Amino acid sequence: MSGRPRTLFQTWGSRVTRSIRSSSGGGCGAGRPRGLPDLGAAAPRVEGPEPDDDVLLVAAYEAERRSGDGGQPACPGPPDDGGFCPAAGALWIYPTNFPVRDYQLRISEAALLCNTLVCLPTGLGKTFIAAVVMYNFYRWFPSGKVVFMAPTKPLVAQQIEACSRVMGIPQRHMAEMTGCTQAFIRKEIWHNKRVLFLTPQVMINDLSRGVCPAVKIKCLVIDEAHKALGNYAYCQVVRELIKYTKHFRILALSATPGSDIKAVQQVVSNLLVGQIELRSEDSSDILPFTHERRIEKLVVPLGEELVTIQNTYIQVLEAFASRLIRVNVLIRQDIPNLTKYQLILARDLFRKKSSHVLGVQQGVIEGDFAICISLYHGYELLQQMGIRSFYIFLCGIMDGTKGLTRTKNELSRNEQFMKLFEQLANIFSDRNTASGIVDGNPNQRGNNDEFIYSHPKLKKIRRSCC
Template identity: 30%
Template sequence: MQIRNFTPRTYQLNILNTCKANNTLVCIPTGLGKTKIAIMLAAEVLDKRPEAKVIVLTPTRPLADQITKEFQECLDIDKEKIILLTGETHASKRDVKYEDSQIIIATPQTVQKDIENNRIDLDKIGLLVIDEAHRSRQKFANTIVSKNLSEKGTSRILALTASPGNTKAKIDEICENLGITAVEIRSESDEDVKEHVQKKDAEYVEIEFPEQLKRIHTMIKDYYKERLENVKSFGIYKPLSVVNKTDLILLQRRLQGEIQRNNQSAFYGMSLVAQLLKLSYMLETLETQGVKSLNYFLKKLETETSKASKTILANPKIIEARKELDKLKEQDIEHPKFNKLLEIIKNNLETNKNFRIIIFATYRNTVDNIYNLLNNSGIRAIKLVGQNLGLTQKEQIESIKQFNDGVYNCLITTSIGEEGLSIKEADIAIFYDNTPSSIRKIQRAGRVGRMKEGKVIFLVTKGTIDAAYYWKSKKDETKMKNILYKMKDKGISVKQNSLNDFK
């Protein structure tokens, strides 16, 4: 079997050599051709085992469709032998499709179900490719499928990702779950990659946190500190000044266990922690999102019946903070990020009216606010959010198509736009807010600088959690790369789990 319509690059061939001999985790930047490595390995496997089949797992239907087309274009094989299989295909027909095809691209859940229902002859699978392999946590469908094949011992496994995780434990977990025995990593500075990397500028834009918002922030923070004093009696021994959201979530889990043991005081503790988590969210929302987003959250609290929500809304400091928020709303005062975002977009579109710009925001409410701001300012913007937030898959695909075709030059999106959808390369990616996750940072930034030069712009509120998240994700990305290079050089010595470990 021959590849066609592309010429393998040196680093792809070097990585391929490792993949032929080992179950391999491949970590290379977005846009450097991870799928091409899978295509080359599929050709190698099918050359040696013409009767074998290849399964490619990818998390979303749109991405599966894209990969199917890429395999069909790049392999010298009858297109009908390369199929896209989804849960929408009736079960009675899937047996025949597996039998008649040679390369199957599907979502992990679809293949897991078909294995459970004995629709797949596992002895015939010669290669399993797992796209977006960082999703391969314990009991996830990727993991279950991989374990079923590993126990047969007849299939090579290739795991692909731009970012598997920021700790050795997380990376080891993926390797254990997928039966990985080797790691290949490349970054923009590697000799065999340099010539194929496009210039990608990064711009750090610091935004002052204005006095009007600081006053409201202080009111909420004072109440947060008052409530925090009360957690001491529930076994928090750290200085209260360094207690964070993670500590509160761990305490919440412990209190849930106490409730199951009928500890009555744990009910109060649970309500207290719920208040603290909501107050923490309010502080973060004001720092990173804006006035409208905080107002939206407070109105949402009014609809809740929990004691935590009612206690917060009844507190004098919160009542005063809401009055101040109302004054800002009347004066049309927002977080200065909005004006800076508008200024950046206008300046860039004046430079080139055909620029495509992606704006990332964590919350749907912020996406709506940015959408209204841009369209009211004469900028052609469209939004892309998840199906659980209001768009059907058909509407998502249509939004992406209109952005790809240039009908709109700005796409505002939540995490749904970070991975799993076929969005054409943009010229500029703007982080309206910052994420502490190195995986999400890498995925966001990967939307630019693939085939042409690009720019990533980070909007960061000075002296807030926004800045902390920016530096954390940057530090974790460096840490992740260092871990992977060590694993590549020294090899892998992780426990290989059996299928029984996930039942």
């Protein structure tokens, strides 16, 4: 006999079947998802109840429903397989304290029943849909865990606030975890909290260490799902999770699922997606919620100082790229217009055809590819981000924190590179640190009163906003 006392409602063995309207931070509509069994069917009634008994039954049911945290119904007796609570699972809740959009309602309901990739343009409520799905799994599985993964720490912080605002999950049940959260603290969080917001790197680390209770995870939401390619951490998490359990729902979110069909198929396969809910800006059900945009393209010249640095750096690129050209593993191209991606493709092609190349020579060529790819990454930073990001990247190479030791040694022997590196060092030494070059913050200045921008486009943006 169970030591837990039974309520009057449980003792009578009756269940009140009715449509429930509840509130979680506002009004909510309730209904049973299509495809779920009717878990709220009435049990046989006790014969001959008094007229007031029905009223008492309703009151008892309402008391039990409200006894759970956050308006979550209490489970009569132990929950069934996987922690599912039949009382909660008899219906699903959708918030009406926000304007009800039909496409969000339909996508939310579909995502409850199948692993779903949701593709919506930015600003049309992917996070809202995620919050609805998370809240319902939070209710349905009182002992389960709900996880939201985002690729960066700022996104993690942004999403926990948004989900709390939409569905009103109690703050005491939620937690945020990033790489800055110590391992022993994460272990306590996994044990004590039910709704977790974290980066995929944290998730895979805790799964591999056995800290994450994998079998308790019932809903996994993946933001920026288009990143789930190759061996990215999202893919590792899903592969590791299915070793422990197959009873969990995946909701993947992305505004741009892939550049081609092959990329989208990889995302679908890696995340075990069963259906895709796709809307474009021209879709009829989202047209009322989109606004016409006027895009004006402004081309900002790099400026005299940045062009001078660029021309010097191109000479460095030519010195190393010419090695690959001489051994016919890189087709001679316009060096300034060569990209990091083209180098990666050339390296992959070399590896496929390198069976006839001697081991020593193969190692040299691989090393030259590594140097060039690293240098062209710096070239992209210089053109897109400015001299501050470029200089910090070069400092990482020279102090050994980025790149291989060979890269540092090779660059140290290149006269053009060392002159450029010293030139940049002098620029920043006049302002004590690299942060002396302003990246568009008017309150951030160097030792002198001159306001210097890391990139000319920042100056253009500031003038446009004034």
